[in-house]
Amino acid sequence: MKTLQIKTAQNVNIKFTVANVFQRLLAFTVDNVIKFAYIYFGIQLFDFSLFDPAINGDTWTIRALDVLFFLPVTFYSLYSEILMDGQTLGKKLLKIKVINEDGFKPSITDYIIRWFLRIVDFNLFMLLFVYVASLGLSDQYTLLMLLFMCGKLVGFLLILFTEKNQRFGDIIADTIVIYLKDDVQFSQTILENINDTYKPTYPNVIKLSDNDARIIKETFKTASKLNDYKTLIKLRSKIIEVTDIKSVHKSDKDFIDIVLKDYNYYTQNM
Template sequence: MKTLQIKTAQNVNINFTLANVGQRLVAFLVDNLLKFAYIYFIIAVFDFNLFNDSLKGDQWSIKAIDVLVFLPITFYSLYSEILMNGQTIGKKLLKIRVINVDGFKPSTTDYIIRWFLRIVDFNLFSLIYIYMASLGLSSLYMLLMLIFIFGKLVGFVLILFTDKNQRFGDIIADTVVINTKDEAQFSETILEDIKEDYIPTYPNVVKLTDNDARIIKETFKVASKHNDYKTLIKLRSKIQEVTGIKSKHTTDKEFIDAILKDYNFYTQNM
């Protein structure tokens, strides 16, 4: 199994196991099965002949209905990965997830790039197939079929032969697909998943050390889980004593969570 080692800004090494081509292929097939099920359901439930009859001669309206019907499956992988934190239903079943090569959650732009470049990964040569088929080259039927099939395999060939098991969309978007079982390693470090537009509150948090941040996170995690407010109060007081920070938050949980995120923000951008 290939692995991806990430060295964080805090000099913490994390190893993620990369999803292999078999896992990604099965996830791909599951997702496409769902798409076909959707199409079958739409055709079975709705009488499209009725639409065609009522809109007879109005080709623009008919095309608009076609577009609306196919929108959910056209953008399926894009909105699924954005809403499900890097997973489609297929990826969730296979327990794999898309992350940034630095170990963080990809941005919306990264997801859009991955989705758009499926044209290259799965449909590049299929476009040639469509063009040749439109010319009516029936004598080249076998060649056309080979081009179509090969066009669907480009992404999987790249996954097989790239160092980080990346298809073209992954390479351009700086993303990889990992086994979710490795995410526990990430939560056990001092790292926090902060958004690109995150605005820090406490600059003095840089007075803490990596070891301080690790102790704070471990203590905060246990105290929050058990609603141990006495420990949270002590933790907040200790942070204020060491850093000289005065809390601007209404609860200790919000304050400590902000401290951890701010520490990550400043150490990642120094």
């Protein structure tokens, strides 16, 4: 598998395993099965003849109901990745997740960019698809399927041939998709020794992800060993920026040490 070494803003090298095109394709397939299942069972559950404008005569209401019904499918990838720390159900099953190129959790803006640019990666020819469907050509089904497949191939080919296995949305949002192959080791690298009587100081540390905590710990250890105070200041600023913590510690080392202990406390007791 392809590995990628990222130099963080604190000049610490972190190595990741990049998710390959087949893992992402399988995750994409799982997510689409979930979406199609939602549509199928939704249609079976609700009597859509009740929403037929020919029967009810209220076209605007019917269109509004259509929009509401398809909202969960339309925004599935966006809200899943935001709520599940860079994963959809498909990505979680395949043990892959989205991170930004600095190694930290992407911002909501990054997730929105990735989601919006799916129109290029997977639906580039959708307008042509709709246009051909409206023409009513005798051999339109063959052409429609060809356009549909070509549109889906754009993202596939980009992931296959780009250096970091990125689709267009990843490139613009500065994100990559990694494979969490060392899940047990990954968790062990962020563990801190805390006793049963430990009292946490910063509840906002739960805004961090496991990956954030790992990078913070590795950077902290390296900077502390080298007495690299500039890096410690940068690391403290980054933590405060991500978590909105109001620090009560004047020492950078004390602050970061407590942040790591608090993160372990909350993740082990939630």
